[in-house]
Amino acid sequence: MLKILMNSGPWGPWGGAGNNQKPNDSKPNNSESPKSEKKSPPPKNPKNDFEDFFKKIFDRIKNFLDSAQSGKSPKSLVGIIILVISLLWLSLGFYQVDTDENAVLLYFGKFYKVTTPGLNYHIPYPFGQVIKKSVTAVNTEEFGFSSSKKKNEDRDFNAESLMLTGDENIVDIEFQVQWQISDIKDFTFSIADPNQTIRKSSESAMREIIARTPIVSALSDGKGKIENETKDLLQAILDSYGAGVRVVLVQLRRVDPPAQVIDAFRDVQTAKADKEKEINEGQAYANDIIPRARGEAAQKKEQAEAYAKEVVTNAQGEAGRFNSVYNQYSKAKKVTRKRLYLETMEKIYQDTDKVFIDKSVAKSGVTPYFPLNEIKQQPKKE
Structure with missing residues (x-):
């Protein structure tokens, strides 16, 4: 089809000899100096070439229509049909990239370039292909649960959620990972199945971090640390694959012992909490009673010492009085x-x-x- 269109005239596909020359101007002008012939042509403007392209196409259509009306060319109708079909095919090359998207342009299955939001053009199928992806959307992968009842019904949630802690206990974990496309080229070509790669990497990273963490920390105040360490490890894994993915968030929704032993585990935790409570209450009572007893002992000691001094002083006074009376008695x-x-x-x-x-x-x-x-x-x- 293109071959017929491009070879339809003796001077190239647009009915001229190139560089906007007419057929009669195909021969060089002898009046031009050799110096002018050696000058390099000015650089072409792609926009002008694009406009010239469509201008020549429409001129060609006009010529075909004129030929058909005059009856000079019996093949003009076939040429018009071929030209219209070619134009329709070429018009399929226009595509729109939305503001939240980037697109990968392929020619003959090979990467050509990344196109940004706006109206773009490529050679249509089967020569060119466009793959568009949202680069601002936040995608979510869920583990141990599903917020949608319709999808992933065949998943084994227990296999995803049961993990071994650093002190050889088992915990039942529900978590989610949020991610975005950071490089559409790497995301499209570096990994065959991006979603499965992200899921497997996320589960592997979480298991590795949980394997370093004691169960008490995982169940209580260690959740924030687990989330941050898992996010960093997952990002490192995906970067090593060249996945073109940025990890936005890792969030733990629930961390519990397995359902089969959760009651016994809670009893143990309750007993530990009661033990700590009694220890704290005993310590508080000791902190209150010991200083008070020491204060009372010191007070009684001081009272005893004062009483002893009083008794001694009174005894000494009585003895002195008795001695004075005795002296007087001795005289009379x-x-x-x-x-x-x-x-x-x-x-x-x-x-x-x-x-x-x-x-x-x-x-x-x-x-x-x-x-x-x-x-x-x-x-x-x-």
């Missing part, structure tokens, strides 16, 4: 005895209402007068 024993007797009797009977009269007063026949009512009303000595 009779008077001192009487005074001590009277003072002692006064202390003994100071709180009584009775009145004692000496026998000598009763024998003398004198009747004593005592204001008994007033004596009874006197306040008692303390």
Whole structure:
């Protein structure tokens, strides 16, 4: 078809000798100097060539139509049909790349270039082929679960989710990996099945990180560390394949012991938590009672020392008083005895209402007068 179109005239496919020359101008002009013949032609503008291409095609169509109307060429109708078919075929080469896409252009199955968003053109099938991929979309791979009930129904979730920890325990893990295309050329040609490669690499990276992690850390505060280490390891694996993929996120959705032993495991964890609670409560009680006991002991010790000093001081005072009384007693024993007797009797009977009269007063026949009512009303000595 193209061969007929390109050979339809004696001066090339566009009815001229090239460089916009007419048939009558195919011979060189003898008036031109040799110097001008040696000059290199100016560089061609691809845009002008493209415009000239379609201009010559339409001129060719016009010539065919004129020939058909004049009846000069019996083959003009066939040529027009061939030309129209060729134009329709060439028009199939236009393609649109969306703003979120890049495209890979192939000629004869071989990579030619990467095209960016916008209107582009290539030689149509079977010579050229365009593969378009979204480079901004975030793709998600799920492991141990499926958010869609319709797809991946034949997957073995247990095989994906059961993993061995660093302390030889088994955990049941659900996680997801989000990724984007970073290089469409590598993504298209470096790996045969990108999705399966990403899935296998993700599962391998997660298993390797879990194999380094104790079960307690995986079940509690070690999840963030597991996610970051898995993301870095997965990115390194995909880069080694030249996959053209950027790992956006690795997220753990659930980390539990296997369903068969989860109740027993939770009982163990509850017992450990109760043990820690009792230890903490005992430690708190010890921290409270020991300083208090030490304070009370120090207080009692100080009180005992003060009491001892008081008793010693009182004893010393009593001893000094006794010595002074004894010294006075030694000087006048009779008077001192009487005074001590009277003072002692006064202390003994100071709180009584009775009145004692000496026998000598009763024998003398004198009747004593005592204001008994007033004596009874006197306040008692303390």
